[in-house]
Amino acid sequence: MSPRLTALDALHRALGATMTDFAGWDMPLRYGSEREEHLAVRTKAGLFDLSHMGEITVSGPQAGELLDHALVGFISALGVLRARYTMICREDGGILDDLIVYRTADDEYMVVANASNAQVVLDALTERAAGFDAVVRDDRDAYALLAVQGPAANAILSSVTDADLPGLKYYALLPATVAGKQVWLARTGYTGEDGFEIFCTPADAEHLWHALTEAGAPHGLVPAGLSCRDTLRLEAGMPLYGHELDTSLTPFDAGLGRVVRFDKTTNGGDFVGREALEAAAAQAEAKAPRKLVGLVSEGKRVPRAEYAVVDAEGNPIGRITSGAPSPTLGKPIAIAYLDAAHAAPGTAVAVDVRGKHEPVEVVALPFYKRAR
Structure with missing residues (x-):
């Protein structure tokens, strides 16, 4: 099957982009130097095509109750024109996907799934909608998604819209006119910088x-x-599905137990995966067997996903989930799941890089946090 094309495919090719098949979409990997693009977002601004993301609309009198049942968050408590980071889990607590949910009206929500999991999320929401007065609609073809990210994002957007950007809070959205076109304008992103996503x-x-x-x-x-x-999301310590998150892990395994709301007042407080997640929460509170941590290397060899992490005696103590050279820090960095006994910041461990043990230091996440 040929990969899907975004509405900007011809434009990306005209700009000389290196294209890649990502989750069934032909997407721009880079236009020139990925390091220069990264640093531009950190210091100025970058423009992204994110049209591969999966938009699903949930509407109806019981749309909020359905999402409370289907997801781990307390979604019906979300204010109109606000957004929330959340997850959808299996009955056993395993993460099917991490999501952002936008409440676009009293009885309407837009669920944005990762491209690789959009169909899985759509199918799960459709199945879980049984018995609720709500409709789940596949809107993946209804939207393109652009993002302007970086310190200059506000100045750039303000020249093409009269929307109240200073009043638009982080994780909020509003209907707006941008360059004469009607859009949903959200103050969200996946780079660690201030910025906007435009649906x-x-x-x-x-x-x-x-x-x-x-x-x-x-x-x-x-x-x-x-x-x-x-690399931007890696520096910001943001998880990527298929790396830091998957069906073998619960939100508590990933250090993201805060997104699970056991205090929901709808549906009798019940939601898919509740029993398993209560057990995972209890285990994490007693003593989590492993933790998600950052690793920094002073050398040049880059720790990559699935590389083993070892202790001073060479015993395996964990695995890398994501790794890359950090353009901002100027050194290799990685995220890893480590045995709790070796997960304290400042601990010296090593990464098995093709048979050689590269010394690294455990650090707290994120590696980078923008000044506010």
Whole structure:
């Protein structure tokens, strides 16, 4: 099966992007130097095409109750025009996907899933909707998604919209006109920087890309691909499904137990996976057997996903989930699951890099946090 194309496919190719098959989509990996794109987002701004993400609309009188049942968060308590990071889990507590849910009206929500899991999430929500007065709609073809991320994002957007950007809080959204087009404008992102995500119709995507490119030129805006998006989220300590998260792990395993709300007042407090997640929470409180940590190397060899982490005697104590050279720190970094006994910041361990043990130090996540 041929990969799907975003509405901006021809534009990416005209810009000379290196394209890659990502979760069934042909997506721009980089346009030139991924390091320069990364640093532009950290210091100026980057423009991303994220149209591979999966939008699912849940609407109806019991839309909130359905999402309270289907997801681990207390979604019906979310204010209108606010967003929440949450997860959808199996009955055994395993993570099916991590999500952002936007409440677009009293009885309507937009669930945004990772591209690789969009169909899984759609199927699960559809199945879990049984008995609720709510409708689950696949809106993946209804939206294109652009993102402007970086310190200059606010200045760039303010020149093409009259929306109240200063009043738009983090994890909030509003209906807005951007460059003459009607969009949903959200203050969310996956880079560790301030920025905006713009949900528009596919027909408007190219117009908006050009308008944002023109508005961003004086501010150093560059087109940015998925490669730098990965190193940006890695520095910010943000998990990636298939690396830090999967069905073998619960939110508590990943150090993200805060997203699980046992205090829901809808559906009698019940939700899919509750019993298993209560057990996982109790285990984590007693003593988690392993922890998700950061690793920093002073050497040049880069720890990569699935590399083993070993102690001073060479005994396996964990595994790398994500690793890359950090353009911001100027040294290799990684995220890893380690045995709790070796997970304290400052602990010296090593990574088995193709048979050689590369010394690394355990650090607290995130590696990078923007000044506010």
